[in-house]
Amino acid sequence: MAGVSIAAQLSGLDAVVDTLNxxxxxxxNLYPAHAQMGEYLLESHQSRFQLELSPDGEPWEPLAPETLARKEGEDRILQQSGTLRDTLSYxxxxxxxxxxSNLEYAATHQFGREEAGIVARPFIGLTSSPWDDTDEILAILRDHLAES
Structure with missing residues (x-):
């Protein structure tokens, strides 16, 4: 009978099985990784609040003149009292x-409310600029899965 045959012998299979197990x-139990991701996201979002940037790295829309007048010289966006920033949690x-955030008005600022003349100023989300949240979250997950 004509043909070709291949014989293979696997070695090191125990190491593969151990790694898979x-x-x-x-x-x-991804709780430790999820908690570490949550802490990272708090820090990342706090930094973006300071920079007044959306997750896509774009500056938030400037405040309307009537809003600036009402805030009596305070020109920080979404930070009049700091409550919105301080209620971010996981x-x-x-x-x-x-x-x-558990604040009802968080959704208003995230998505805007056209009928009230409030523009969207997205503040929750993963970013790739100026730092990369996705890479950090994947690194946290990778480290957790690789732990002994």
């Missing part, structure tokens, strides 16, 4: 990470 075990569980 470690990945499976570490993926069962909830980490083994299965998910929730991040945001």
């Amino acid at each position: 470690k990945l499976i075990a570490n993926s069962q 909830e980490a569980t083994p299965d998910e990470l929730l991040f945001g």
